[in-house]
Amino acid sequence: MACVNDSMKASFDVIVVGGGHAGAEAAHAAARMGARTLLVTMSLQAIGQMSCNPAIGGIGKGQIVREIDALGGLMGRVADRTGIQFKMLNRRKGPAVWSPRCQSDRMAYAAAVRQELEAQPNLFFRQDMATDVLTEPGPDGRPWVVGIRTQTDQTFRASYVILTSGTFLNGTIHIGRKTYGGGRAGERAAVGLSASLEALGFEIGRLKTGTPPRLDGRTIDTSACDEQPGDDTPRPFSFMTEALPERTVSCWLTYTNDRVHELLREGFAESPMFAGRIQGRGPRYCPSIEDKIDRFAGKDRHQLFLEPEGLDTYEVYVNGFSTSLPEATQLAALRQVAGLENVHLLRPGYAIEYDYFPPHQVRYSLETKRVAGLFFAGQINGTTGYEEAAAQGLMAGINAALKLRNDEPLVLGRDQAYIGVLIDDLVAKGTDEPYRMFTSRAEHRLLLRQDTADQRLTRLGHELGLATDERRTRLDAKEAALAETIDRLHATAVTPEQVNGYLEAVGTAPITEPTRLNRLVLRPEVTLADLLDATGRRDLAVPLPGLEPVEELAETALTYAGYLEREREMVAQMQSLERYRVPDGFDFAAVQAITLEAREKLQQIRPDTLGQASRISGVSPADVSALMVLLKKHRQPAGDGASAEAEPAA
């Protein structure tokens, strides 16, 4: 591990504050792109720590991990190395929403992140707490970041600073009536930084999240629970993974019941949430168990997934039982659950409140609007989840390194990546509750399938110097093999004798004349792999590098070709709005032709383009039309969108 000495204090290009999921990706990306980078974090042991569930991916999130990997980031490779159960979620739905997920070995995951970072030249480490962001007046009148000061009174100078402080800023932990400062169980809260940012004029907010208790697995009776094994043919996150770990585990499903709900309700009087001691808003889609039984009072049971925390520990995470009720209530209620009658608690569940900075204060590059050279990434921007944090960290690291090279920032479009959707939602709409990704947030889901992340992003990652040559070569090989397979399917016809037995067996009409395979695969009952097996034409499938099955990819490409075409047309229409750039300093408040709500929102968020303006809640299509007329008066949109800046309205 490269440590810092006195002579280095003035010599960094990028400082990353925080070694969580955002910080790890930011530091890795910036260093790999050639920036001399310092990672300052409160505990070196806690680098890459999973604060809550021992799992990576899931619906909407798995796609993000694939994209991080395609660009050359860390998360996918680390998740593959340390996964203990792999599943493709949403298999019963269309491939547009298939979402990879894995259970992780929590300790192995954090250790692997640290190993990856330590193997990175250009990356230096310092265990310390940043307390102040240091700035100097810049040539544009704004403060420019010049470094940080730490709790140990050290000053580190750098051209760019990326803050990824997660749940730590003025963190307050709640369990029943007990309240104390902390950034995560067993770790201190970070103090000083919020005040420093407020003094620089940043708007601050408070959010809340919670975590379930952890149980002693030796005291669980799994025979009373339903086994939840992983997939028989597990799929990796990383496009580079050749083999997944062989040792895997099952999870277990059990349920709450009326008695559990009754006991939990008895604890409500001591609930920090119901008693109003927690002010911050919690994640809507990840409610606590007390919230669930309160809001869905008619529901007589809720699922609880018992998830092992690793291969070499008996600690078990109770997914679905996030709570901040008193510890005694937690235990009494859990002991009423089938399989948990004799359970021992290793760690109680708790809630945490922390400071965040509403994300309308950052640009698409994640650089703050208020302080030049200062970036925010991860939970500090109001998101929740490892994947959302890692994606932002990656983009902030890339953009700090690009800025160092005097290059334009990398901004991914909503039609290009879930990462683009995430950042656009944050910047254009802001958030006042913890934001998590879902496939439903993406309007171009079909273009953003998990299996195409490399085709969408690896060339970009390679040009940036982040994705390796080997990764790029693999992509070329994959595309060639896929195209060849599809060509062969177009060129090969099968006879009724060859295929009718299979067609009838899967419940679809037999054919009466030779028919090409690319036509047959369009039938919903047919899968390409089975079709090739049934007709003895497996030889048509050209194997892809890695663990991806070419039959699945070719089938999806053929089945969705028409829809994809339509989707691309829609994207082109939307992009015309992106070409209308809003000049800096444009006075939305002075535009009488739009509603008061639109004026207020636009003035607060200050969109860069009309496209961004159109996605702000409260801005109607009529407002967009009025703005377009106004912007058009000054200049026509440019063909490539690069220089289409309109002048401010008089």
Ligand SMILES: Cc1cc2nc3c(=O)[nH]c(=O)nc-3n(C[C@H](O)[C@H](O)[C@H](O)COP(=O)(O)OP(=O)(O)OC[C@H]3O[C@@H](n4cnc5c(N)ncnc54)[C@H](O)[C@@H]3O)c2cc1C
């Ligand atoms: C109790 C709890 C429950 C959660 N529940 C869920 C959930 O149900 N679902 C979900 O998706 N996500 C949940 N999360 C959130 C998830 O853990 C985060 O979204 C994710 O870890 C955020 O990543 P991050 O990199 O932004 O921050 P973190 O992972 O929190 O990492 C922040 C890092 O910054 C360091 N740091 C902070 N301030 C300073 C400073 N001033 N100086 C130096 N270092 C600093 C910390 O030491 C830490 O290493 C939960 C988190 C907690 C704590």
